[in-house]
Amino acid sequence: MKEDTHKADSDDEDSWALYADAGYGQSDEEVDETPMITPSEEEVWYDGDDFEFEGATINWDAPPCPAPLGIEHIIRIGCCDFCVQRLSGRRTVSKGEEGGKEIRKEAYQRNSELESSIKNNLCPMCENLFDDIDNIVTRIIDKIGEVDHSTIQLGIHLPKDLVEEEDRIRTRHGSPGSAPLKPSFVSQIQSKLSNLVNEVTYVKERPDLMILVDGLTLMVEVDIRPVFMYGRYRKLIRNLPQTRWPCRACRGRAQGCESCNETGLQYPDSVQDLIGEPIRLSLGAEDTSFHGMGREDIDVRCLGMGRPFVIEIKKPGTRLANLEEIQKVVNENGVDKVEINSLRWSDRREVVKVKESRSEKSYTIRFKVEGALDEETAIKAISSLSGVELSQETPKRVAHRRAAKNRKRKVVSLSDIIVEEDEIQFSVRCEAGTYVKELVHSDEGRTVPSVRSVLGDKECTVLWLDVEEIHYE
Numbered sequence: 001m002k003e004d005t006h007k008a009d010s011d012d013e014d015s016w017a018l019y020a021d022a023g024y025g026q027s028d029e030e031v032d033e034t035p036m037i038t039p040s041e042e043e044v045w046y047d048g049d050d051f052e053f054e055g056a057t058i059n060w061d062a063p064p065c066p067a068p069l070g071i072e073h074i075i076r077i078g079c080c081d082f083c084v085q086r087l088s089g090r091r092t093v094s095k096g097e098e099g100g101k102e103i104r105k106e107a108y109q110r111n112s113e114l115e116s117s118i119k120n121n122l123c124p125m126c127e128n129l130f131d132d133i134d135n136i137v138t139r140i141i142d143k144i145g146e147v148d149h150s151t152i153q154l155g156i157h158l159p160k161d162l163v164e165e166e167d168r169i170r171t172r173h174g175s176p177g178s179a180p181l182k183p184s185f186v187s188q189i190q191s192k193l194s195n196l197v198n199e200v201t202y203v204k205e206r207p208d209l210m211i212l213v214d215g216l217t218l219m220v221e222v223d224i225r226p227v228f229m230y231g232r233y234r235k236l237i238r239n240l241p242q243t244r245w246p247c248r249a250c251r252g253r254a255q256g257c258e259s260c261n262e263t264g265l266q267y268p269d270s271v272q273d274l275i276g277e278p279i280r281l282s283l284g285a286e287d288t289s290f291h292g293m294g295r296e297d298i299d300v301r302c303l304g305m306g307r308p309f310v311i312e313i314k315k316p317g318t319r320l321a322n323l324e325e326i327q328k329v330v331n332e333n334g335v336d337k338v339e340i341n342s343l344r345w346s347d348r349r350e351v352v353k354v355k356e357s358r359s360e361k362s363y364t365i366r367f368k369v370e371g372a373l374d375e376e377t378a379i380k381a382i383s384s385l386s387g388v389e390l391s392q393e394t395p396k397r398v399a400h401r402r403a404a405k406n407r408k409r410k411v412v413s414l415s416d417i418i419v420e421e422d423e424i425q426f427s428v429r430c431e432a433g434t435y436v437k438e439l440v441h442s443d444e445g446r447t448v449p450s451v452r453s454v455l456g457d458k459e460c461t462v463l464w465l466d467v468e469e470i471h472y473e
């Protein structure tokens with residue numbers, strides 16, 4: 001039994017977005033070599049704040065980078081070559097670590113005592129995180145494996161106190177405009193990764209792969225984002241649920257039980273799986289979520305052009321597929337039960353659109369009437385319902401899962417009434433959300449007016465119902 005975890009999934013996406021957006025994508029341009037602040041001999045950089053660092057009091061006589069004294073200061077407090085380059089505001093021939101080495105070398109040449117005065121061998125700006133880049137990149141490549149992708153969004157999670165401390169030191173001693181830790185780290189990973197994988201675009205939203213790196217534990221998580229397809233399905237048989245229906249006896253537990261043949265399912269088939277399984281297999285995916293534009297009751301067929309749906313394919317191994325081919329395979333798999341048309345690629349936004357759509361629907365319904373009927377009178381009475389506004393209390397049959405409320409729904413048109421002894425059949429087009437069975441049997445007077453009421457309170461029992469058309473697009 002596979003769980004429908006769509007909701008949890010979107011929550012995940014939110015938390016991913018939080019990680020991913022944090023400090024990501026900001027400018028990491030270097031500033032011009034010309035110092036923005038000209039250090040002067042008389043200027044005293046002291047604000048009364050004694051900064052204890054590894055037991056030593058730091059000399060505040062250091063202006064910010066790119067002034068040479070500022071660069072000496074960040075070297076003295078133990079900045080690594082990556083961070084020296086990042087904070088210095090100097091243009092260097094090489095970027096990153098190599099550039100930092102150049103700057104350090106120049107500083108040692110200017111001040112022969114600088115090297116021996118370094119106070120720390122753990123970089124206070126990154127805690128030597130940049131040394132782990134190769135390791136992290138290897139882990140990312142391992143995790144991605146064979147999974148098909150063309151876009152990546154990279155997020156980095158760093159301890160809050162490190163980020164705050166880094167920000168404090170950088171603001172005070174770094175060159176104005178130096179790149180913060182997170183974006184620098186992210187772009188460093190990206191450039192290493194780009195040397196090793198082909199044709200990947202880094203994006204800030206809707207990636208194929210979401211990669212999260214934990215800067216503390218160096219754990220790498222790769223989240224394969226789902227793909228979506230839109231189509232319309234026709235349900236050709238009754239007693240087929242739209243989505244998987246857990247076994248009532250065992251509540252759909254993974255191993256199932258005797259009464260469900262160890263499937264965990266009340267019904268072996270569902271529209272979701274008849275369509276979704278062939279798609280899942282052809283994309284090498286883990287699971288699917290099914291989002292229909294409403295749903296018909298289990299005993300109701302859905303004909304015409306069919307019901308629009310968006311299927312979410314989770315953790316696909318490949319993101320490329322021939323949709324014409326897939327549609328064919330689905331229709332072969334679902335033969336005489338379910339068929340689909342109009343299959344195309346879609347996205348999460350369309351899930352919302354499909355769920356919120358309020359399309360009118362046309363039905364054919366057949367029911368049995370108790371007591372004697374005069375054909376002409378019956379047709380006239382039922383015809384009178386065409387164009388009326390119904391007042392419908394939440395039906396008893398759905399009251400356990402829907403809030404009780406009264407809704408007004410319009411019967412747009414009603415036609416093709418056929419009376420055959422004690423059975424009547426007609427076609428009806430209604431506003432979205434109309435309870436059509438209730439329109440016939442009145443649900444003990446909860447739907448007003450109803451076929452039952454216009455027939456002089458004769459009991460009506462619905463025999464079958466078909467959705468003939470969903471008027472969408």
Ligand SMILES: [Zn+2]
Nearest residue numbers: 080083123126
């Ligand atoms: Zn560093």
Ligand SMILES: [Zn+2]
Nearest residue numbers: 247250257260
């Ligand atoms: Zn069971």
